[in-house]
Amino acid sequence: MNHPHGDEDETRRIWHDLRELVLGQDMRRAVADALGLSFNRAKALTYIDADGPMPLRALAARMFIDAPYATVIVDDLVKRGLAERTANPADRRSKLVHATAEGRRIAARAMHIQDTPPPGLAAATPEELAVLRRVADRLLKEVQGRDEGAADADGAPAHSRQPV
Amino acid sequence: MNHPHGDEDETRRIWHDLRELVLGQDMRRAVADALGLSFNRAKALTYIDADGPMPLRALAARMFIDAPYATVIVDDLVKRGLAERTANPADRRSKLVHATAEGRRIAARAMHIQDTPPPGLAAATPEELAVLRRVADRLLKEVQGRDEGAADADGAPAHSRQPV
DNA sequence: ACGGGTAGTTGTGGGGTTATAACTGTTGTG
DNA sequence: CACAACAGTTATAACCCCACAACTACCCGT
Numbered sequence: 001m002n003h004p005h006g007d008e009d010e011t012r013r014i015w016h017d018l019r020e021l022v023l024g025q026d027m028r029r030a031v032a033d034a035l036g037l038s039f040n041r042a043k044a045l046t047y048i049d050a051d052g053p054m055p056l057r058a059l060a061a062r063m064f065i066d067a068p069y070a071t072v073i074v075d076d077l078v079k080r081g082l083a084e085r086t087a088n089p090a091d092r093r094s095k096l097v098h099a100t101a102e103g104r105r106i107a108a109r110a111m112h113i114q115d116t117p118p119p120g121l122a123a124a125t126p127e128e129l130a131v132l133r134r135v136a137d138r139l140l141k142e143v144q145g146r147d148e149g150a151a152d153a154d155g156a157p158a159h160s161r162q163p164v
Numbered sequence: 165m166n167h168p169h170g171d172e173d174e175t176r177r178i179w180h181d182l183r184e185l186v187l188g189q190d191m192r193r194a195v196a197d198a199l200g201l202s203f204n205r206a207k208a209l210t211y212i213d214a215d216g217p218m219p220l221r222a223l224a225a226r227m228f229i230d231a232p233y234a235t236v237i238v239d240d241l242v243k244r245g246l247a248e249r250t251a252n253p254a255d256r257r258s259k260l261v262h263a264t265a266e267g268r269r270i271a272a273r274a275m276h277i278q279d280t281p282p283p284g285l286a287a288a289t290p291e292e293l294a295v296l297r298r299v300a301d302r303l304l305k306e307v308q309g310r311d312e313g314a315a316d317a318d319g320a321p322a323h324s325r326q327p328v
Numbered sequence: 329a330c331g332g333g334t335a336g337t338t339g340t341g342g343g344g345t346t347a348t349a350a351c352t353g354t355t356g357t358g
Numbered sequence: 359c360a361c362a363a364c365a366g367t368t369a370t371a372a373c374c375c376c377a378c379a380a381c382t383a384c385c386c387g388t
Contacts, residue, residue, distance in 0.1 A: 329388100330387105330388085331386100331387095331388090332385105332386090332387090332388105333384105333385085333386080333387105334383100334384080334385075334386095335382100335383085335384080335385095336381100336382085336383085336384100337380100337381080337382080337383100338379100338380085338381075338382100339378105339379085339380085339381100340377105340378085340379085341376105341377090341378090342375105342376090342377090343374105343375085343376090343377105344373100344374080344375075344376100345372100345373080345374070345375090346371100346372085346373080346374095347370105347371090347372085347373100348369100348370085348371090348372105349368100349369085349370085350367105350368085350369085350370105351366105351367080351368080351369100352365100352366085352367080352368100353364105353365090353366090353367105354363100354364080354365080354366105355362100355363080355364075355365100356361100356362090356363080356364095357360100357361085357362085357363100358359100358360090358361085358362100
C-alpha cells in the first residue's frame with residue numbers, strides 16, 4: 001500500500017502535532033500587527049515576491065481564492081505601493097503582478113516573522129535537522145506536483161507551452 | 165547560546181517549509197465545507213472535545229480570541245446542539261463548556277479531516293517518524309510551557325491551586 | 329462588608345473573506 | 359469571421375472575525 005513502513009495512527013498523530021505547532025503560534029496576528037496588513041495581504045505579497053511576477057490567476061490558485069478576491073487583494077497592495085500590475089506580453093488578457101522595492105522590503109519582514117521557528121528547533125541535532133529537511137522536501141515536492149496542473153505559474157497561455 | 169548545533173538559516177528554511185506544508189493544504193475550507201461550520205467554530209469544538217470541559221476564558225486563551233468572541237462562538241455551538249454550558253462548582257462566575265454527544269461526533273470528523281497527513285508521510289521510514297515524533301514533542305512541550313501561566317485550563321480560580 | 333478585580337454576556341461597529349453575477353477585452357478554434 | 363472559452367474587473371451581498379465599551383454576577387483580600 002502507501003505505507004510500507006508506517007503505522008497509520010502514528011503518522012496521523014505526528015501530523016496533528018506538526019499542525020498544532022505551526023498553527024499554535026498566532027502568526028496571523030503577529031504578521032498583521034507588525035506590518036499593518038491583513039494576513040492574506042501579507043501572504044499574497046510574499047508569494048508575489050518569492051515566485052516572481054505572475055498573472056492574477058496563478059496567485060488566486062496558489063492562495064485558494066477566486067478571481068474577484070484576487071483583484072481586491074492586488075488592488076489593495078497596489079494602492080499601498082507594494083505591488084504593480086504590468087502587461088503580460090504573452091497574453092494581453094492577463095496582467096503580471098510584481099512587487100515594488102517597498103513591497104519586497106515588507107515581504108522580507110513578513111517572512112522574517114513567519115519563518116522564525118520556536119526556539120527549541122535550534123537545539124535540534126544536525127541529524128534531526130537533516131531528517132526534517134529530507135522529509136519536508138519530499139512532501140513539498142509531492143504536494144506541488146499534485147496541483148501543478150491546476151495552477152499555472154508562468155504567464156503564457158496553456159497552448160504555447162511544451163509538454164515535459 | 166540557544167543553538168549549540170544548528171545553523172540558524174537552515175532551521176529557518178526548515179520551519180518555512182514545514183509551515184508551507186501545513187498551510188498549503190487549505191484545511192480551513194475542507195473542514196468548513198465538510199461540517200457546515202466555520203473553521204473557528206470547528207476548531208473551538210475540537211478543543212472543547214479534546215481538552216474536556218473548560219471555562220470560556222481557557223477556550224479564549226487557547227484560541228487567541230477575546231471573551232466576547234468566545235461567547236459568540238459558544239453560543240453558536242450551543243444553538244447547534246454541539247456544546248453545552250454547565251455551572252462551574254469551583255467558581256460560580258464561570259461556566260464550563262463541554263461537547264455533547266453530537267458535538268463529539270462532529271469533532272471527531274473534524275480531526276479526521278485535519279489530521280490526515282499528505283500521503284507521502286506514510287512512506288517515511290520508522291527512523292524518520294521517530295525523529296519527527298521526538299522533535300514535535302520537544303517543541304510542543306516548550307510552547308505549552310511558555311504560555312501556561314496565561315491560560316488556565318482547569319476551572320478553579322488561581323488561589324485554590326497548588327504550585328507544582 | 330467594602331472595593332478591586334475577574335468571568336461572562338450583550339451590543340455596536342468596522343474590516344476581512346468569499347460566493348455570485350454581469351461585464352469587457354482577448355484568445356484560440358472551427 | 360463567428361463563437362466558445364478565458365483573464366480580469368466591478369458590484370452586490372452575505373457572513374465571519376474581532377475589538378471596544380458597558381454591564382451583571384461573583385470572588386477575594388483587607
